[in-house]
Amino acid sequence: MKKNSKNLLKNTIRKIRNNQYRLPMLYEKLEYYEIKMIGYNSPSFEPRYSSSSPSHLSNLDYWLEKVWVVENQINKMEKEIKEFNKFVLELDPIEQLIVKDLIEYIPVKITIKKLNIVRTTYYYYLRKIEMIIKNFWFIKKSKDTSLKCNIYR
DSSP states (O other): OOGGGGGHHHHHHHHHHHHHHHHHHHHHHHHHHHHHHHTOOOOOSSOOOOOSSOGGGGOHHHHHHHHHHHHHHHHHHHHHHHHHHHHHHTSOHHHHHHHHHHHTTOOHHHHHHHHTOOHHHHHHHHHHHHHHHHHHHHHHHHHHHHHHHHHHO
């Protein structure tokens, strides 16, 4: 097992929170780049002797590359969020509520009170979720590595 496998749930939740936080900013950045790409200065065949802006700011390829990079980041983050949501839907209702509360920074006391359970039961469910997520990601990664091996051969 990996060294960080004990904190897999914690790291996964941190990553999902980060993705949810960064997605709106990436959408704004994508919109900005698309506007800059549409409004780029078209190339002229007359020689330019003086230029106040760098040449890369008017280059369509530059803005296309920026758009593609941001779109790839957005797609990757959305895919991770979608896979995590699929994982959460496979859990029991109590486990789903615990994971949702972890994502939303709701304190353990409030979650315990909401579920009307004891703290030891809460941690039992956390360990159970960690075991499920280890198996889930292990299966997912084994499928991904087999695909990667076939692609590069």
